[in-house]
Amino acid sequence: MNSFDSSIETYLSNIHFAQFATRTIEAIADLYTFKGLVLVPVLWWMWFQQDERREWRREMVLATLLSGIVALFLGRLLTHWLPFRVRPVYNADLHLHFADSNIKDALLSSWSSFPSDHAMLWMAIATGIFLVSRSVGVLAILYTMLFICVPRAYLGFHYPTDLLVGAAVGIGITYVMTRDAIRVRYATLALRWIELRPGPSAMLAFILCIELVTQFDELRKLASGVVKNL
Template identity: 60%
Template structure:
């Protein structure tokens, strides 16, 4: 445990947000999809449908941003699986800190804390928004830091360095995915396909946005259930 993480965790658990109502509010913010991805999807829709000042560039960035978010989520979970295991603060007895109990926290006991897939995914999306609109993007980045990353640190689900590293990786993923040599070959055929089949295209976009908001949680649960059934058969 480094001093940076310990100092912030000690401050949050012993000096900040001690009121019960504040703790319940933070739990709700951390647990509800409404306070996470559902905030960003309307912004991406606004970018998609607003009058184009840069031709198809805005829409290309939206496609690359959606791809970046999903890629960051998958990459985050792969890194957590293959990197050395890091126990989450809430399960680390060496910290001697008391964290608020969180619903469903038992499911995370065997998930490595590093890096934060929440920080990777939503900072990736916020970065894509920033590339189109600096003002809206700055708000999106601040929202990610305050309402997505910070609550998970306060609840003991991540160390500060988990979310910082995750956020930086998310930014890099979007930077690469929105670069000309990746964005254009990825987005151009998708845009042409949507122009030809807008009904099917927007229907699939809705499903993709839904999975982005829920962070593929139901897909993961379904895959785990199928794996258990196959394993016992």
Template identity: 60%
Template sequence: MNGFDLTILTFLTHGAFSTPFVNSAIKAIAGMYTFKGLLLVPILWWIWFRPTQRGEWEREIVIATFVSGLVALVLGRLLAHYLPFRVRPIYNPDLHLQFPVAEGEHELRFWSSFPSDHAMVWMSVAMGIFLVSYRVGIPAILYTAIFICATRIYLGLHYPTDVIAGLLIGVVVTYVMTRDSIRKPLAAPFLRWIHRWPGLCYAMAFVLCFELATQFDEVRMLVHAVSKVVAHS
């Protein structure tokens, strides 16, 4: 435990904002998909459909941003799996800190804390929004940092350095994926398919956006349940 993480966690857990109402509100914000992808993903749809002279470029950015979110999600899980395991603050008795109970998050006991995949995914999306419109992107970035990332620190699900690393990785992933040399060849086939089969493509885009908004949690739960059945059969 470094001094930076310990100082912030100690401040947050020693009555900085702690009241029953605040704790309940923060647990609700951190646990509900409405306060994560269901606010940021629709902004990508707005960018896609709004009339503008930069329509083709903006649509390429939306595609690259969506793919960046998927890349960030996969990369976050891979890093958490292959980097040295870091126990989450809420499950670390050596800290001697009392966190609000994060209901429904007990399975995270066995997931490494570093880096924060929430920070990676949603800062990646917010960065893509920022590249299109800084007036919308700056609020999106601030929203991601405060309502998605800071709440998870408050609940003891991540150390501050987990979140900072995730934010930086998310920014880098989207920055790289939106460069001309990557964005144009990446977006070209998607744009062709959408032009040829708009109904089918928009239906699939809706499903994929829903899964991104929920970070594929239900898919992961289904795969986990099936694997347990197969293992015991």
């Protein structure tokens, strides 16, 4: 572990709150309510705003959602492609004692910590919000940092560099996907189809947003189970 990660993780592991505060931090880190169910509704609010920039904003919302999906799946792929990195909470060589956690399951112990797919996904979404509205976007980015990234470092699920690299990649994906030259190639066409087919498009948007909020976890578990049985 590099000195940057070591100093921060050592500092965080020495901070121990009362049991109620620790359980609250665990809930914030674990529950979808404190992640996608905060940021995705902001995109819906932006979608239904009515002004002269309505079409551009809707294209940006579509580009942001696609950026989030790309960031999530790229993050999952990178954890398999890159060298395995043991999460701090499972690394006995660090001799660190993190706050007790009920979320230390077998899945996390066998899942590389680098990079953080949480940071990639939700910073990608927060960046899209920022590009549409600076004031709301600043709040979204701060929320992502304080309520999604920091708790995962505090509980020992990620090293700081896992989160920083994940956040940087997520920001980069959204920045590229929302550029005019790229966005118009898919978002404009998608928006035309949505206007022509409001019923099916609303249904698909509902399903997509649920899966994004839950980070496709159930579909991933289902696919994993099918593969194992085959």
